[in-house]
Amino acid sequence: MTKILFVNASPLGRNGMTHILQKAFLEGAQKAGAQLEEVFLNKKDIKPCRGCFSCWIKTPGKCVIKDDQAELLEKCLWSDLLVLATPLYVDGMTAQCKTFVDRLIPLAQPEFVLEKDHCRHPQRFDRKWKFLLVSNCGFYEKDNFDALVFHCQRMCLNFHAEYAGHILRPHGPVMQYADMLGAEIAKIIEAVRGAGEEVAKSGKLSEDAMNAVSAPIIPRSAYIEGVNVYWKQELAKLQKQS
Numbered sequence: 001m002t003k004i005l006f007v008n009a010s011p012l013g014r015n016g017m018t019h020i021l022q023k024a025f026l027e028g029a030q031k032a033g034a035q036l037e038e039v040f041l042n043k044k045d046i047k048p049c050r051g052c053f054s055c056w057i058k059t060p061g062k063c064v065i066k067d068d069q070a071e072l073l074e075k076c077l078w079s080d081l082l083v084l085a086t087p088l089y090v091d092g093m094t095a096q097c098k099t100f101v102d103r104l105i106p107l108a109q110p111e112f113v114l115e116k117d118h119c120r121h122p123q124r125f126d127r128k129w130k131f132l133l134v135s136n137c138g139f140y141e142k143d144n145f146d147a148l149v150f151h152c153q154r155m156c157l158n159f160h161a162e163y164a165g166h167i168l169r170p171h172g173p174v175m176q177y178a179d180m181l182g183a184e185i186a187k188i189i190e191a192v193r194g195a196g197e198e199v200a201k202s203g204k205l206s207e208d209a210m211n212a213v214s215a216p217i218i219p220r221s222a223y224i225e226g227v228n229v230y231w232k233q234e235l236a237k238l239q240k241q242s
């Protein structure tokens, strides 16, 4: 039975678009019999890494900062699959997500080894680990995720983890308009549910599953128009109040 740790790294937590994807993904994974654990980083106290390397020398495998990351490291060691769910922030992961992954370094050892012609740190705990990326973004095009995908793939090499694939939702904010775009959004939710089921069963996502969750929901021109109307209205509301 696959053990999945789903880490929601949106500052909006349960109120964000990431959570819409999370619910569908976990429904699918649960259907396939996976064991699930969910974490909302916006509810956790995780301070930035101090770069002191105590976790490699003075207290091997343990960070000197006393906060919620110790509990999350335990959960990571329990899991077979780590799902990093971060909205796209300035072409990358959120600060909360980066802080969390920086603080995973107690899982590595200080030495260098040569692997596939690259320097790597051996892992401290002998285990097979997989990473899956879940992201959504405000811009329309899917290639906005390119830098984040590359980053997560490189991170997998550093953590000796297998990249299990990604669930990428461009023009993510439309996911909240199920009242207006019911059929289109239901299709995406179903695709995300299917992706959760597939990854829980096989440990990775097929190209077909990844493409289905990223399919366009509305035409780009309509999206741009809708977004601009939205921001105009928000600004007008504020002007009325003042």
Ligand SMILES: Cc1cc2nc3c(=O)[nH]c(=O)nc-3n(C[C@H](O)[C@H](O)[C@H](O)COP(=O)(O)O)c2cc1C
Binding pocket: 010, 011, 012, 013, 015, 016, 017, 018, 019, 087, 088, 089, 090, 091, 092, 136, 137, 138, 139, 140, 144, 172, 173
């Ligand atoms: C600080 C900040 C930076 C952002 N940077 C990008 C970006 O580089 N590209 C993009 O397409 N969307 C960007 N967005 C939009 C978010 O990715 C989008 O609103 C997303 O739906 C938020 O997900 P959430 O509701 O789960 O937090 C940014 C939003 C914020 C607040």
